[in-house]
Amino acid sequence: MAAGDANSKPIQIAVTGGKGGTGKTTVALNLSLLFSRDFKTLILDYDVENPNALILSGIEQDKITFSRKVYQFIPVFKGDKCVRCGACVNACNSNALLLPREGPPTLFENLCEGCRACKLVCPTDAIEDGRKLIGEMHRVPLTDSLELLYAEIVPGFEKSGYMAMHLRRLEKTVSREGFEILVVDTAPGAHCDVLRALMGRNMALLVTEPTPFGEHDLRLIIDLVKLIGLESYIVINRSNIGDTSRIYNIADESGIEVIGEIPFDEEVFKSHVHSKPMVLHYPDSSFTRALTEIYGKLKKIIGDRLK
Amino acid sequence: MKIAVPSTPPGGLKALVDPRVGRCQVFTIVEVENGKIKDVKVVQNTAAYAFGGAGIQAVQLLINHGVNVIIGGNIGPNAYMAMQQAGIQFIGGVMNITVEEAVKLYLEGKLRPTGMPPWGPGPGMGRGMGRGYGRWGRQF
Numbered sequence: 001m002a003a004g005d006a007n008s009k010p011i012q013i014a015v016t017g018g019k020g021g022t023g024k025t026t027v028a029l030n031l032s033l034l035f036s037r038d039f040k041t042l043i044l045d046y047d048v049e050n051p052n053a054l055i056l057s058g059i060e061q062d063k064i065t066f067s068r069k070v071y072q073f074i075p076v077f078k079g080d081k082c083v084r085c086g087a088c089v090n091a092c093n094s095n096a097l098l099l100p101r102e103g104p105p106t107l108f109e110n111l112c113e114g115c116r117a118c119k120l121v122c123p124t125d126a127i128e129d130g131r132k133l134i135g136e137m138h139r140v141p142l143t144d145s146l147e148l149l150y151a152e153i154v155p156g157f158e159k160s161g162y163m164a165m166h167l168r169r170l171e172k173t174v175s176r177e178g179f180e181i182l183v184v185d186t187a188p189g190a191h192c193d194v195l196r197a198l199m200g201r202n203m204a205l206l207v208t209e210p211t212p213f214g215e216h217d218l219r220l221i222i223d224l225v226k227l228i229g230l231e232s233y234i235v236i237n238r239s240n241i242g243d244t245s246r247i248y249n250i251a252d253e254s255g256i257e258v259i260g261e262i263p264f265d266e267e268v269f270k271s272h273v274h275s276k277p278m279v280l281h282y283p284d285s286s287f288t289r290a291l292t293e294i295y296g297k298l299k300k301i302i303g304d305r306l307k
Numbered sequence: 308m309k310i311a312v313p314s315t316p317p318g319g320l321k322a323l324v325d326p327r328v329g330r331c332q333v334f335t336i337v338e339v340e341n342g343k344i345k346d347v348k349v350v351q352n353t354a355a356y357a358f359g360g361a362g363i364q365a366v367q368l369l370i371n372h373g374v375n376v377i378i379g380g381n382i383g384p385n386a387y388m389a390m391q392q393a394g395i396q397f398i399g400g401v402m403n404i405t406v407e408e409a410v411k412l413y414l415e416g417k418l419r420p421t422g423m424p425p426w427g428p429g430p431g432m433g434r435g436m437g438r439g440y441g442r443w444g445r446q447f
Contacts, residue, residue, distance in 0.1 A: 089367065094358075095361065095364040098366065098367055098389045098392060100370065100392045101370060101393055108385050111360045111385065
C-alpha cells in the first residue's frame with residue numbers, strides 16, 4: 001500500500017455521529033486496534049471535554065510519553081503606559097474589557113478569546129502578553145503499532161474548538177512520523193470542535209443507533225459532512241434493539257451507504273467495566289465479528305482508492 | 308446623583324423596569340438632586356444584542372454616562388464585578404413597577420443594595436450568564 005511510504009500522507013478516517021453514547025469511542029478505539037495489526041496507526045481523541053479513549057484502552061496514565069500544556073493569550077496592562085483611550089475596550093469583540101472610572105482597563109478573563117485585537121489597537125503599547133492555561137495535550141503508546149494523541153481542557157473553559165485547533169497542529173507534526181492510518185474520534189454534536197476534527201479527512205464513519213435520538217442527530221451530522229464534502233459511511237450500532245429501517249431510509253435519502261451493523265452485545269459492557277478493548281479481549285464476540293467485517297470493507301475502499 | 312434603570316421601550320419615568328440589565332432595550336437615566344428628580348433621559352442599550360459580555364458592555368455605557376446607582380431585576384456575575392470595579396451601587400430584585408416608582412422607593416430608602424450573585428465570580432462562571440431570575444428574591 002502506498003500509504004506505507006515514509007513521505008506519503010496517512011489515510012485519515014474520522015469516527016463521528018452526532019449523538020452522544022452511540023459508541024463512537026468504542027468503535028474508534030477497536031477499529032484502530034484492528035488497523036494497527038496491518039498498519040502503523042495513530043488514534044486521535046478530539047473529545048477534548050471528555051477524552052476517554054485512554055480509559056477505554058485500559059492503558060494507565062503513567063504510560064504517557066509526552067505532554068504539553070496549552071495556553072491562551074490574555075492582555076496584561078502596564079498602568080504607567082495606558083492613557084485610558086478606550087481603544088482596546090472598543091476593539092474587544094467579546095466584551096471582555098471594561099474601562100473603569102480610574103486606572104487601566106479591567107479584563108474579564110473568562111470572556112477573553114485571546115484574539116489580541118486589544119494589543120493590536122493599543123496606541124501606547126501598554127499591553128503585554130499574558131497567558132492562561134486552557135488544557136493539556138498528551139501522547140501515549142497503546143500497542144507497538146498504535147499510539148494515542150488526546151487533549152483535555154480545563155473544566156469551565158468554553159472554547160473546545162480552540163483546543164481542537166491546537167491538537168490538530170500537534171497531530172500534523174506527529175503524523176509525519178510514518179503513520180499510515182489516522183483514526184479520529186470526535187466529540188458528540190456538530191459544533192466547532194467536531195468540525196475542526198472532521199475537516200480535510202479522507203472519510204468519516206457516522207456511528208448511530210436505531211432510536212429517534214440517533215435518527216435526529218444523524219441527520220444533523222449528515223448535513224455537516226455534506227457541507228464540508230466529506231465522504232461518509234453509516235455504522236448502525238446496537239442494530240438489533242430498534243427499527244433500523246428508519247436509519248436505512250435516511251441513508252437512502254442522503255445517498256450515504258450503511259457500511260455495517262453492530263448488534264447489541266453485553267460483552268461491550270464487560271469491556272467497559274474492566275477497560276479491556278473488545279477486539280483484544282473478546283475476539284469471538286458479535287461486536288468484534290461485526291467490526292472486523294466493517295474493517296474489511298474499509299480496507300477494501302482504501303485499497304481501491306490507492307490503486 | 309445619577310440613577311440608571313433598565314426599562315421597557317420607549318423608556319422614561321412611566322416605563323416598566325426591565326428585569327434584565329445587560330440585555331434591556333433602553334436605560335432611563337434619572338438625575339437626582341436634593342432628593343428630587345432633576346432630569347430624565349433615555350439611552351439606547353447598545354449592548355442589548357451583544358454576542359457575549361452584554362452585562363459588561365452595558366455597565367461600560369453607564370460608566371460613560373456617569374451613573375452612580377443601577378436599579379433593576381437581575382445581573383450576572385460579570386456585570387456585578389464590572390459595577391464593583393466602577394464603584395456603581397446595584398439595587399436588584401426590582402420588577403413589575405415603573406421607573407418612577409422604583410426611583411421613589413430608592414430615594415425613600417426602601418430598597419436595599421444587593422450583594423454578590425449567589426454563584427459568585429471566578430473562572431468558569433460564564434455558564435451563568437443571562438440566566439437565573441430571582442437570585443436574591445424580589446424587593447418590589
